[in-house]
Amino acid sequence: MTAPKFDELIHPTTRLTLVGLLAAADWADFVFLREELALSDSALSKQLSTLADAGYVEIERPVRDHRRRVRARLTPAGAAAFDGHVAALRSIVEHSERGRPRTA
Amino acid sequence: MDAPITPDQARLALDAVERGRLRVIDEIGLPRWYWWGLALGWIALGVITDLKNPWATGAATLAFGAVHASVAGRAASGRRRTERLSVRAEIAGRDTARIVVGMVAALGCLTVGLALAAHADGARDPVTIASLFIATIIVLGRPQLIAAIRRRAARTSGR
Numbered sequence: 517m518t519a520p521k522f523d524e525l526i527h528p529t530t531r532l533t534l535v536g537l538l539a540a541a542d543w544a545d546f547v548f549l550r551e552e553l554a555l556s557d558s559a560l561s562k563q564l565s566t567l568a569d570a571g572y573v574e575i576e577r578p579v580r581d582h583r584r585r586v587r588a589r590l591t592p593a594g595a596a597a598f599d600g601h602v603a604a605l606r607s608i609v610e611h612s613e614r615g616r617p618r619t620a
Numbered sequence: 621m622d623a624p625i626t627p628d629q630a631r632l633a634l635d636a637v638e639r640g641r642l643r644v645i646d647e648i649g650l651p652r653w654y655w656w657g658l659a660l661g662w663i664a665l666g667v668i669t670d671l672k673n674p675w676a677t678g679a680a681t682l683a684f685g686a687v688h689a690s691v692a693g694r695a696a697s698g699r700r701r702t703e704r705l706s707v708r709a710e711i712a713g714r715d716t717a718r719i720v721v722g723m724v725a726a727l728g729c730l731t732v733g734l735a736l737a738a739h740a741d742g743a744r745d746p747v748t749i750a751s752l753f754i755a756t757i758i759v760l761g762r763p764q765l766i767a768a769i770r771r772r773a774a775r776t777s778g779r
Contacts, residue, residue: 522624532633536640540777541647541705548704552643580703587705602637605630612627 520607521600525570530555531563532601538573538590539598546586564588572597641711645773648712649701649766650720654691658724659755661687666731666751688724696720698769711777716769723765727754 526535530553537552538544550560567573572594576587590598625633661684668680694700698716699707731750738746 524624527625527633529633529636533636533640536637537644539637540641540644540708540711542699542708544705545703552640585703602634605634605637608625608630609627609634612630 518596518599518603520604521597522604523597523601525566525572526597526601531567534560534563535567535572535590535594535598538588539595541589543576543587543589546588549588567594570594641777642774644705644707644711645770645777647701647705648698648707648716648770648773650695650698650762651701654695655758655762657691658688659758662727662731662751662755662758663748666735666747666749667745669735669747669751670745692717692721692724698766711773713769713773713776719769720765727757730754 526532533553534549537549546557546560549555549564550557553560553563555563564573564575568575571591574589574591576589577584578587579585665680665684669677671677696717697709697712698720699709699712731747731754734750734753735747738749743749
């Protein structure tokens with residue numbers, strides 16, 4: 517089981533959604549991420565750069581059908597940080613439910 | 621130590637994570653060309669069988685099996701429906717390809733059964749008729765099969 521570790525870098529909603537999408541995929545295309553997050557090219561690039569600088573995301577530029585594509589994948593460090601963050605979120609929810617008085 | 625966020629904020633964040641997982645699960649599927657290729661190959665195999673040339677039937681069956689085996693490993697995993705992303709194996713489920721190959725085998729048995737029934741009924745081209753019926757099932761049944769695979773992935777891949 518993953519140890520809970522709240523990650524301030526991942527937590528902002530846009531970044532959490534972005535990392536959540538990448539956590540379920542081997543890699544995702546830039547266009548797919550941009551559409552899912554409803555971000556502009558520059559806003560998504562900025563979010564990806566922040567995550568890449570932290571070592572959480574790897575940016576690839578494969579060439580396919582003579583076109584250069586951009587795709588992102590979560591690194592093992594990013595996956596571990598995401599798992600730890602999700603565990604921390606669950607732990608916060610569980611603690612609050614344990615403390616809640618029971619209703620008959 | 622105090623939690624950095626409230627339980628309600630944590631719940632909202634977990635909801636966002638879950639939506640992301642379900643969105644990626646929506647991308648599980650097989651490429652469109654796989655289904656059309658399978659349906660057209662099925663019809664071609666039926667037509668060739670009705671020519672009643674055992675060599676042609678044997679060669680076509682071997683070719684069909686070889687082509688299917690070569691593409692199924694790649695296409696039938698359900699992880700690369702489009703060029704937009706590759707779904708993680710743990711999320712897509714490792715036995716999607718097995719389910720698809722099992723479906724193809726079951727449809728093969730159904731084709732034989734239908735062809736025998738059509739032959740007993742005096743049809744001139746029983747295998748062609750049976751394969752046309754099965755090809756229709758392949759094309760029309762595709763969304764139901766994919767929906768079932770996605771539901772299964774959503775149930776079994778919770779982190």
